Amino acid sequence: MPLVQIDHLTTKRPCVVGIDLGTTNSLVACMKGAAPQVIPGEDGRNLLPSVVSYAEDGRIRTGNAASELLRSEPRRTVYSVKRLMGRARADVADELALFPFHIAEDSDSIIELELGPRRFTPPQISAFVLNELKRNAERWLGEPVEQAVVTVPAYFNDAQRQATRDAGRIAGLDVLRLVNEPTAAALAYGLDKRRNGIVAVYDFGGGTFDISILKLQDGIFEVLATHGDTHLGxxxxxxxxxxxxxxxxxxxxxxxxxxxxxxxxxxxxxxxxxxxxxxxxxxxxxxxxxxxxxxxxxxxxxxxxxLITDIVERTLDSCRQCIRDAGAIVEQIDEVVLVGGSTRIPLVREAVERLFRARPHTELNPDEVVALGAAVQAAILSGDVEDQLLLDVTPLSLGIETMGGVVSRLIRRNSTIPASATETFTTAVDGQTNVLIHVLQGERELATDCRSLARFDLKGIDPQPAGMARVQVRFLIDANGILSVTARDLHTGREQAVEVKPSYGLQEAQVEAMIRDSIDFADEDLRARLVREARLEADTVLAATGKARSHEAYGKLAGHERQAIDLAASELLMAYHSDDHRLIKAHIGKLNQATLHLAGSMMATTLESALKGAKIE
Amino acid sequence: MFCPHCNALLCPPGGYFEIFGMEPRLEIAREDLERRFYQLSRQLHPDRFARRPAVERQYSLDAAAILNDAYRVLRDPARRAEYLLNEVPAAAGDRPPVPAELLEEIFEMNMAIESLRGGDQGARPQLAAAQERFLSMRREAGQALEELFDEFDRTHDDAVCSRIRLLLGRRRFIENLIRDVEKELAR
Missing domain, CATH: 3.90.640.10 (ATPase, substrate binding domain, subdomain 4)
Structure with a gap:
């Protein structure tokens, strides 16, 4: 069957923006030609204060408009919410004393802010900021913006990263990648330099401190080590x-x-x-x-x-540890880059210069450099920039709780991500059909001293005598630094159900409820949003299918396989313009199913040629 | 690299060396390994698949994870040797026996740790110096190890193999000491 020519292939690719979701200010940027550029707001300013106010009139205000309400409406105006992302009440008890807004008494594992009669979680507050940036970008670019790269402090843990990603979803943004702030800054600097060498990025912002040491080689930005403090700024x-x-x-x-x-x-x-x-x-x-x-x-x-000596000294301790972790000595570090508003303080600059014995780079505006780098990463993801690639690391070790509350490390900190580890579990009691796994993040030996990420319940294990069952569990940290867990029963070969109970995060249903909530504020139609999301996904799948037709693996498919793909693709095209997102999604699923084998063989070919390529001198 | 039953990506049967298209040898040129790693990363990294359908994104994620895991092991001479010689690293908590020549050093370190815990900040520089010594011991053990690599690759001699295993044990021991000191200093 001849396939309808897909207009998706010829239309201009939508822009992926880069967003710096900061403690004090947030920015959005995108590539313009070969250089990234910050997108100004309606008021012409590049920086959007990360402030959100829910005023008496029931309207949400963000940025400068909200900042103006900090004094008159202090209990309904939130700032520095980034410090609360992915945190529990107990974690932030110290600083709560200085925040004018209230935190709901009964919100322990997920903080809820009480603004007047309503409650908002930190991801919802951040979503308002993201949404404002999205609108600014749309106004400036004159086209809808649906995909973004969002930056996070390198030292953010899993819960903080998940919370940031949730914020993106609530704001109606498909977050293609979370990228670490110091790494983004290195990308922004790397654009015009393109040198080989070792670079340290010292990122001292409004609420967080990060230090990353990278090796730059022919467009590869390999992070060797990172260290920091998510509560120091x-x-x-x-x-x-x-x-x-x-x-x-x-x-x-x-x-x-x-x-x-x-x-x-x-x-x-x-x-x-x-x-x-x-x-x-x-x-x-x-x-x-x-x-x-x-x-x-x-x-x-x-x-x-x-007064600030102690604070500065704490950042230097982190730097020393990071240099050691990178397996480097100070003399090997060729350049130092300063990021974040707090690096404007002369004492900070002097301290950095003394420690690294190098004059730090400050050519790019320290407030803007992270957003600029995020825009570069966005261009890498959309394929517009091909010669650069970022290889980042996980900042914290990942482990599981074993007998006696001791942590057994599975993936060490500073491992390049994606990273994985497999571990085989068994049962302790005859006929036991489930195993509970407690996953932690941190460097300490005892589980109680580490950060609890989640409890995974492996269910439906074949009942057997104690110690006989074999369940292989794979822990995978993706390129966003976020963990996923899959399990397989080695006796049956079956994929094992894993039920996740996040320790400090929103459940899927809660995020969905918040998306529905956000629609009320955005004067937007939920249906329209869902249809738009479904079409975006359909675009991706259709474009990929179109491209796959010229792949050699496609030629090797059986006739009926090709027919099935053609049929599924044209059905999806027909459903595409309907306003039923479920219908579109269902057909996306069918097309994905039909192309499963093709995708597998294409990947195998890619791997094969990659391996061959590696063998050739 | 694909599981015949479920189409999932698996580590190839030839293991980590095969991923890089290299012969399984103890001695490998670090620059060569790095060059291959960067080249494979450019092809397999999830950033290259960000706008591809979910199925392909998953493949790329799995492949990149295996690649990174392999690189992490092979780039480090000690871990590479452990991997190739099938040496199982000691589980957390298990301590290898104390090498006799380190006894005195460890005794002094423990004294310094005790005084530091007792609030004597004067013990800090002492501990920091111990840390420096352990770091250089680790470097030396690593060098001694690498000097045996070529010989092992050529001869596969059992005596060389046991000397390597001995050095690996010693290096692991020093590694634990470094971690202990680091922990105390960070307190």
Whole structure:
């Protein structure tokens, strides 16, 4: 049967954008020609403050519009939500004291923020920011934007990564890849340099600190090691100064302002402004006025530097560990790149320069470099950039809990991802049909000291005497740094059902409910969204099928196999324009089924030729 | 590399060396291995399949994971030797016997750890120095190991093999010491 010429092949490929979802500010960028470019918002500004406000009128405001409400609506306005992503209440107890917004008392494993009468999880709040960036990109590009690369701190754990990906889905974005911030920065710098050598990226942002050491060779960016702290950033400096100012004021006025969210917000703004000013001038004066009382204090740089010495020293400890992990010595590091707003602080620059004995690169705006790199990675994924490839690592070791609560490591930190490990499990009791596996992330020996990722329940094991069953479990960390688990019963050869109970994440059903919720805010039709998503997937599958026809493996298919593919493809084309997403999805499934064998043989050919290629000098 | 029953990607029967199209030998040129690894990565990495259908994405993910696992083992001389000689690394908790020549060094290290735990920060530089010594011991063990590789590849001599196994054990032991010290210093 002659196939209808698919217009999907000839239409322009939709743009994949790169997004830096930051603690303080967020940005979106995309490739324009050979260079990445930041996309400005409606107000012409590149930086979108990562602030979301749910005001009395029931409308969601983001960015600068929300920042303006920080003072008048402090309990309904959220900032720095990135620090809460993938976290439990207990993890963030310390800093909660300084946040003006409320966290629901009963939300333990997944934090919920109470803004007026409504509750929002951190991924939902982040989704509002992502959605604003998506709209900015659409306005600027003049076309719908549905796919994105989103950056995360390199030291983010599995739960934090999952939460970020959930945020993307809630915002209506297909997150093609989560890419580590320092690595993205290296990509942005690598564009015009294209040198070989070893590069360190020191990324000190609003809420997180990362250090990554990469080897650059002929367009390959291989991360050798990464280290960091997901709770160390400019926010900590702000909080430190804020606490001191509050104490100072309490002493001077005899009044503790800590209980007044509005006063604290105003003082925070003053403190942040003073901190930023101190990077340019040797002394600033902190002014604060509250209910006609005035507070004024001069801060000189030496004092400021004394205050933040400990924080800076913590980042240097991470750097030293990272250099050791990379199997390198300082002298081997050719270049250092500075990323993140906190690297504007002169003391930070000096410390980095002293440690690495190299003058750091600051040519690119430290606020923008991560988004620019994300846009480069987006171009790599969409095939527009072919000569570069990023090989990243997992920041934390992955293990399982064994007898006595000891962790047995399966995948070590700094392993290149994707990475996998297989482990065989057996039963302890006669007739036992399920095995519970507790997966953890972290470097400590005891399970209680590591981060619990999830409990996997292997079900439906053939009942046998104790110790006879053999279930082979494969742990796979994908290129996003996210874990998946598959299991196989070695006796029956059957794929084993694995039920996942994430320790600190949203269940699939919860994410779906949040997607439905988000639609209310976006004045959007849920049906339209689902149909759009289904068509996007259909585009991918149809385009791939079209391309596969010219592959040698296609020629080797049996006649009936080719017919089945043709039939499934034309059925999908017919369903394509219907407004029933289920119908489209069903036909995508059928086409996938029909091309399963073809895809397998194509992959085998790719592997074969790759191997042959490797043999040839 | 495909399972005949379920079409899933498997590690090839010839193992990690076959993935790289290399002969199973202890001595391999690191640059050669790296070059092959980069070349295969360019072809198999999931980034190259981001816009392909789910089935192909899964294949690429599996293939890249196997490739990375193989590279991780082969690039490291000690792990490569363990792999090729079928040496099973000691499970977590099992400690290999203490090499006699390290006894004194370990005794001093434990003293320093005790004082540090007791709050004596003066023990810190002592421990840091021990860490440096262990790191250089590891380097030396690694070098001694690699010096035997060529001989083993040529002769497959049992005596050489047991010397390699001995060195592997010693190196693992030092590795554990380094980890212990690191943990204490990070406290």
């Amino acid at each position: 400019g926010d900590d400096i702000d909080n430190l100064l804020l606490r001191i100012a509050l104490e100072d004021i309490a002493q001077e006025w005899g009044e503790d302002l800590a209980g007044s969210a509005e006063a604290v917000q105003l003082l925070r703004q003053r403190v942040v402004a003073a901190k930023e000013e101190l990077s340019r001038v040797p002394a600033v004066s902190l002014h604060f006025e509250w209910r006609s009382r005035k507070y004024e204090r001069e801060i000189r740089r030496p004092l400021f530097e004394r």
